Amino acid sequence: MFSLDWWGLVLPLCYVVVLGGTFMTFSTIYRKRKAMESANLAPWFPPHLQRNIYLSLLHMEPEGGSEKAPKVPESVVRAALLRRAVEDIHRIIQIRTAKAACSSLLQRGSVGDDLWQRFQRAEKEMEEELRDVVMEANALAPNWGQTIFQSANEILANATLKERLDEIQAQTEKEKEWWEKRRTSIKTEFMKELGDDTEKVTSGDEPVLVDTNTPSATPSATPSGASKKKKGKK
């Protein structure tokens, strides 16, 4: 009963070990690669400058001479947080507009899977970021978390409107210059035409030129004009 044939079992055992080893190495390598890839994915958004400013203000370092870090007044911190919220709103709008396009492109297979992963990561990060801002806002002023994004939204909308208006305003100067040039050119052309007309008129009759030169000097301006007309018709 105990006389097992060990030598006969070597082959199957070897088989099991090799099989298990292959699976293990494969799965570890595969997982490592996947983790590397997702870690190396480029972030969707550039670094969050406003967030960096806000956090830098909270962690001001002492300057060369003094021991204590410079005190940042709360109002500045609040302003910085509001700026951060404005940038967040901007990013949320970007994500919302990109989402539909991104998912339809993915379904059609026009973009790779990593783009979608980057997108989802950005979405998740934005959620965290919003929660963080609301918490910070509530810490700075009671119940500010409920209204900070409303304010930020209006700030962003006002800024975009002003930008557009400034753009149009900036073009006005150029337009004015163009119109000035154009008007003078029209005027000179018009004058030339007028000049041609008078020349035509005067070429026929010499004395009329004297009349047209001093139309208002003499009370007989209208009759002379009338005579000019008549002469022109000839």
Add this chain to the structure above:
Amino acid sequence: MSDLDTFIQLPLTIDPQSKAISATSSSRALEAELEALNNLHRSLRTLDAPHVIPPPPIPVNPKRSANVSKLRESGNAEYRKQKYAEAIKFYTLGLQMALTRPAWEPTQLVREEVHQLYSNRAQAHMHLQNWPEASADAEMSVEAKRQGNAKAWFRRGKCLVEMGRLEEARDWVGKGLEVEGEEKELMELLKEIESKMAAVKVAEA
């Protein structure tokens, strides 16, 4: 998720007197952002004493709206007296008033006020035959309020015609008709433009 717990420490310094933030390293984006921050801080400090944070967008402080509409009324009065230059001055003041509203107040309100002022100023400019100014004002009015702003669409169209830019005028009025629907004034203007264009073609041929 690791970058939610970290941040880049920026070399910021604060002016102890003015509380203005500045950076020792100069990058253009950072400087622009810091300027925006300092501006916002300044306007936050103009808030009335008990408030330290911007109030929610609604309700609005009615003082500024009253001032803006008063300026517009004075402008309209001057306009009726045919003192167009004076009217333009009042409208410009009103615009300044409306555009320097604290940034967190509702945009909808700003757009509403601004589009009327620009449109009226365009009309005054048109009476003075300042076509480029009038056309820019009308365009800005449209930018502030696209729909239900047929007058501004019409005015810019008219200005373009007066400046002899018929192609642009036709495109503009066509766009206006798309937005506004069958507006009588715009339809007439479009007809006028088309007949003018036909006349130009005949003259060139």
